[in-house]
Amino acid sequence: MFTAPEISYAAFAPTIIVLLAGAVGILLEAIIRTHTTRRHVQLGLALGAMVAAAGTAIVQWATYDAAGVVAQAGMFVMDRQALAWHVMLLVFGILGVLLFAARTRAGEEAFTPLGSTAPGSEDEAEARRRGFELTEVFPLALFAVGGMMLFAATVDFLALFVALEVFSLPLYIMVALARRKRLLSHEGALKYFLLGAFSSAIYLFGVALLYGATGSLSYADVAAAIIALPDMSPLFVIGAVMVLVGLLFKLGAVPFHTWSPDAYQGAPTPVTAFMAAATKAAAAAALLRVVFTALFPLEWELNWLIWTVAILSMVVGTVLALVQTDLKRMLAYSSVAHAGFILVAFAGFSPQALSAVPFYLLTYGLATIGAFAVLTQVREKAVDGTVGAEATRLGQWAGLGKREPLLAASMGLFLLSFAGIPLTAGFIGKFQAFAAAIDGGAWPLVFVAVLCSAAAAFFYVRLIVLMFFTDVPEDQEESIEVDYHPYARVVVWITAAAVILLGILPGGVLTLFEDAATLLTGL
């Protein structure tokens, strides 16, 4: 007989606040008719909800001891690891939503006025003329963040799937909503959606196999069943590999990365910023929990997979990033390489990964949002002086350091952080990841990672060379405009300050993550 599970609402307050605000936001879409008012209200609601959720999570952090709370019929846990990811995801969400709201000085948004119109059609022009605004993106972002928070807190393969879809579907939509180059945007979204659906299917198949072998969907039971069996059933291994494939897809690791360059390039840049930081964080959070609880007994069987994917991601990501001429695609491939670095921390299955991975994601996410926030502000300028699309061709950034020293310096800082140069957050992140790997005996992998870092530095530095060492070509002097909105500026300053702070004095945050380095299994 079915018994309704006992739901501990208090424990899940942060997620509930975010999802509820998302639902309210959708209602507001129907109620508020004026576009401008609606935008302000939606932004306020989204920010308010996420700040409140983060506040609640912090209060919970202070009140929970290491034991945390297991709730929802054993499907979700609220331990400090989950709370740490919650706060991180909310921070990414807040910064991302701020970017959503940024507009050019001419009042142009990043999103298409009406998603349902065909690109280049009469309807589109009409929607534009009437000043329509697409404010659904705010509730969509809230749903995505809520789904990601669940993703990081679940200890059950089925709940993991539900959370995966909750955060993926809004992302598919948001990717398709670019204002300019809409066909590219649609293409990116479609690829993302199709490949995402494909990987979801693989994941589900894997879950079915695991269920068939163990008779349970909960991480703890699966782990216990694996240990209990005297012989390794191929069902386990195949199931586990398929489950990991689904998660590695979200992480953007090679060979499951093919969606990322197109989705990154096609999506409106604020969405790219949010997606790049938050999706990767959520994927890493789920991967951490799955690998360190459910599949931990399969350590030996899965190690080769992690090593292979890590090496492939680092090498392929780095090599392909080297040849890109579009900035968004370059950052997309760099994010693929970073997925490899994240996996380096997993290799060796050292418990250090439980604090190293969240820290790495924090540093990576902040720098990513910062870099894309800079990108939204550098725009092409037409002959008649109207400010157009973002200047994403590398060559267009030549000489930016002379015209906008502070903005270019911030971009340089984010790039140095990606490259892992000391005194930036990225260095400490890399140090932690390498430490976790070496602790687990995976030092050959670290060696590969180090060589890839050196090669990767080359394309990060290439942009710095362009910005600071290259003189602006005469004909280009007038074709670039730095058009900033206070929101975008604020995001750049916040992320830049955080990258420096985490690079010089990471002690406090490291301690927090060390406190979070125990996992509840939900038993």
Next chain:
Amino acid sequence: MFPFLTVLVALPAAGAAVLFALPEGARARAREVALGVTLLELVLGVVMLTQFDLGSAGTQQFTEMYSWIPQIGASWALGVNGFGLSMIVLALLLTPLVILAGWRDDEGDATRGSRYLALVLLSQAFMVGIFAARDVFLFYVLFEAMLIPLYFLIGSFGGAQRRYAAVKFLIFSLVGGLVMLVGVVALYFVGPGGEHAYLIDNLQGTDFGTTAERLIFLAFFLAFAIKAPMVPVHTWLPTVAETARVGTTALLVAVLDKIGTFGMLTLCLVLFPEASAWAAPVIIVFAVISVIYGALLAIGQRDMLRLVAFTSVSHFGIMVLGIFAFQPTSVEGAAFYMFNHGLSTGALFLVVGFLIRRTGSADVADYGGLQKVVPVLAGTFLIIGLSALALPGLSPFVSEIMVLVGAFGVAKTAVVISALGVILAALYVLLTYQKVFTGPTREGLESTRELSVRERLVLWPLIGLMLLLGFLPSLAIDYLREPSADVIPVVSAEVAE
């Protein structure tokens, strides 16, 4: 006690921040600010010299320690023994001279000038920090972070090839640095661990296990060999030397490259004595190759800046030979040579820079017969050149002899071959002098300006110091004897086994 070292690091860093923030109108004054800061640093350095307890030159003095990132075992731990102090004094001495030498480089573009000086000050902060670091993590962080100001110094200021040079420099340094990072991370796990895991004092004497020790040693050594630079990982230096500003190159070769040999001396030998002894024969072979190869290539250069760069490759070979011979005299000699080479090569780069500034060419073939037109410049050039070929009476001679004599007992062949390098040095110095300054005066060079007062002020103190230490070497060697003696027994005990 007054925190000398932290102040020495913080002061130029603050100066750099001020220069970056200087409003448009005040940027013309950047030179004065930068010179003032570096002179103040120099005064502090001299005060340190007098306060330093020579009786225990081998122990760390002026020590400071604060917890920095206890979670990963890193501390802000500074302190110097004779080695560190000599290097810091060298850095403090050369920076104001380099600023003075480039006094007129940016006339007409005050913004550019203030940026350049800000980066120079920032580099000085890093240099002092590295030579004073008593914590491996701190050392590493500064070692890598220093690349940023250097990269901008090379890439933003200098000749047409500067972007290529900057990237080449960065990639070489990063490869070395990142390989070293693996070693640094590994050190935590094989070492004592804990809140002060990276303190050199805590790591010293730890048994890491033979394999681990050798691998970590190699990771560190590669980084230092690239920095030093040794053949075959030296190729970035000539590229940088010919394109970067002369002041940048002077600082780079005279001081920053010493971090390579300094690291070998104070990290490799101290932390990994067994591995150092194990690798010494191979390293000595590479050192000897550097000596000869560097000298031969120097003879073949037409570009004077490249020439000086290759002579340095040769000289660094001698230092490495001295260090890895593990003899008291040779190590002392190498440490002393690190200081002298800074004076000699720094002066050589600067005087070549003055020459280039007059004619706009670095090509030896564009010169001839300048002796008659600018006798003071010619004389100054000759003395500095002679210091590079280790003429007796000038301090580089003393240190070179110490290395060769000290190492002779253990590595006869290496010493004999390296001595050839000294003879080759005579060739490249004297041939260059002959081509540039003797013979009939070339057309267009008759009105070349004589060395100005400012330029004399830059070069003559360096010459004076080389003469002083050439005749009274014990003034400097007293600082280096004890730390050298402290390094040796650790290694020789391993050799004896």
